[in-house]
Amino acid sequence: MDKLVIAGREFDSRLMVGTGKFASNQAMVDAMVHSDSEIVTVALRRVDIDNPEDSLLSHIDRDRYLLLPNTSGARDAEEAIRLARLARAAGCEPWVKLEVTPDPYYLLPDPIETLKAAEVLVKEGFIVLPYMPADPVLAKHLEEAGTATVMPLGAPIGTNRGIRTRDLISIIIEQANVPVVVDAGLGAPSHAAEAMEMGADAVLVNTALADTPDPAAMGRAFKKGVEAGREAYLAGLGPQRDKAEASSPLTGFLRD
Amino acid sequence: MQLNINGQLRDFAEPMTISQLLQQLELAPERVVIEHNNEILTAEAHNKQLQDGDSLELIQFVGGG
Numbered sequence: 001m002d003k004l005v006i007a008g009r010e011f012d013s014r015l016m017v018g019t020g021k022f023a024s025n026q027a028m029v030d031a032m033v034h035s036d037s038e039i040v041t042v043a044l045r046r047v048d049i050d051n052p053e054d055s056l057l058s059h060i061d062r063d064r065y066l067l068l069p070n071t072s073g074a075r076d077a078e079e080a081i082r083l084a085r086l087a088r089a090a091g092c093e094p095w096v097k098l099e100v101t102p103d104p105y106y107l108l109p110d111p112i113e114t115l116k117a118a119e120v121l122v123k124e125g126f127i128v129l130p131y132m133p134a135d136p137v138l139a140k141h142l143e144e145a146g147t148a149t150v151m152p153l154g155a156p157i158g159t160n161r162g163i164r165t166r167d168l169i170s171i172i173i174e175q176a177n178v179p180v181v182v183d184a185g186l187g188a189p190s191h192a193a194e195a196m197e198m199g200a201d202a203v204l205v206n207t208a209l210a211d212t213p214d215p216a217a218m219g220r221a222f223k224k225g226v227e228a229g230r231e232a233y234l235a236g237l238g239p240q241r242d243k244a245e246a247s248s249p250l251t252g253f254l255r256d
Numbered sequence: 257m258q259l260n261i262n263g264q265l266r267d268f269a270e271p272m273t274i275s276q277l278l279q280q281l282e283l284a285p286e287r288v289v290i291e292h293n294n295e296i297l298t299a300e301a302h303n304k305q306l307q308d309g310d311s312l313e314l315i316q317f318v319g320g321g
Contacts, residue, residue: 018321028319043320046262046313047288055287056317072320086315089296090289157321184321206321 001230004202006179007095007127007148009066013038014196015226016068016181018206021158022215025059031209032065035219041068041097041204044083044090068129070097076110077117084121096121097151097204098130107157111138115145122146131183134165139172139180150176151204153184154195158207160187163194173199189225196229197237260311274312275302281314289315 004011016039022028032040042056060067069087074080077100084096098121100113109131115138121128127148132138134152142150152169155161162185163169173180179201186192187208195203205222212218257268259277268277274292278285290297291313292304306312 019319020321022319041321042317044289044315045318047283047316049261049264049281049283049314052281052283053318055284056319057287067317069317070320085296086289086291089298090315090317091286204321 001227002234004179006129011038011066011202012036013223013226014202014230015192015222016041016202016204017209017219018204019056019060020206021210023210025054025056027210027215029059031215031219032060033219034216035205035209035223037219037223038064038066039068040065041070041206043070043072044086045073066095067092068095068097070131071099071117072101074100074117075102076100077113077120080113080117081120084117084126085124088126093127094125095127095148096129098128098147101131101157109133109153111135114138115141118142118145118147129181134168134172136168136171136175139176143176143178147178149179149181149201151181151183154182154191155185157184159185160208160211161185162187162191163198166194166198169195169200170198189221191225192222193225193229193232196226197232199233202226257306257308259306260309262312262314271305273303273305277306277312278302283314287316291315 004014013036015035015037017035017037018041019028071080071083080100088094100110101107102110114130118128118130129149130142130147131151139150152172154163181202182195182200183204186205192203209215209218259266
């Protein structure tokens with residue numbers, strides 16, 4: 001498959017995976033390995049000092065995966081910027097999945113605070129991948145602010161409902177000069193394939209991989225979905241029609 | 257000496273550096289990133305002496321999407 005290029009860096013895989021909500025670290029590693037992903041997201045949280053857990057990073061091979069820290073939990077630009085700086089101070093490369101979600105029920109990204117944070121972080125040298133509402137005008141503003149991608153949502157985080165924002169994502173894809181990564185809501189390999197058929201450059205999946213008894217198999221299934229969709233997009237899908245168009249010849253019927 | 261660690265007040269018998277605090281909490285320094293009085297610390301700053309009333313955030317990576 002053709003390579004994905006983000007901020008000048010090449011990736012063979014167009015499937016990014018999240019590391020949240022897995023039943024065990026082994027399940028998480030299984031999903032990562034079998035999906036053949038090269039970019040994995042992580043979050044930052046306070047250490048429980050009475051009960052320090054096993055370190056997540058000890059399970060992630062940093063030579064194989066680019067760690068993409070997110071700013072989840074941030075309710076405004078200031079909190080997101082703080083989290084991004086902490087991730088960099090922790091020794092990560094300056095890549096950040098910018099996420100500002102003040103609304104706890106739908107976890108919808110705040111467009112204004114996301115744009116504000118993006119402007120600051122780009123100036124500080126971060127490679128910013130912003131999670132955003134599927135709004136083509138906002139996508140342009142983020143791109144102009146210097147973000148490395150745009151990441152419109154298919155459906156709210158963790159809902160597994162597929163691409164409910166299809167028409168808007170199509171416009172974003174048509175107009176974007178940076179890679180478009182469809183993030184959130186992709187619950188089945190067919191959803192990932194659909195995003196790729198539409199011309200998205202990549203997808204990010206977490207819940208669908210964590211929410212199954214067999215994360216390894218689901219990782220493989222999503223990999224195939226992404227590859228199938230990408231290949232179909234590159235091949236060029238046939239046009240849709242209202243009326244039937246016969247696939248078999250309309251001559252030589254066995255009748256007079 | 258009293259410290260505010262991740263929003264909780266804790267008492268410590270003796271003055272100590274950040275490295276010594278991490279040791280006492282049994283936290284490997286490479287797995288935490290620290291804010292000391294709202295300032296992000298680099299690893300080299302772990303020998304900083306803590307003062308009574310200091311506030312610390314000890315942060316780590318966890319799974320997330």
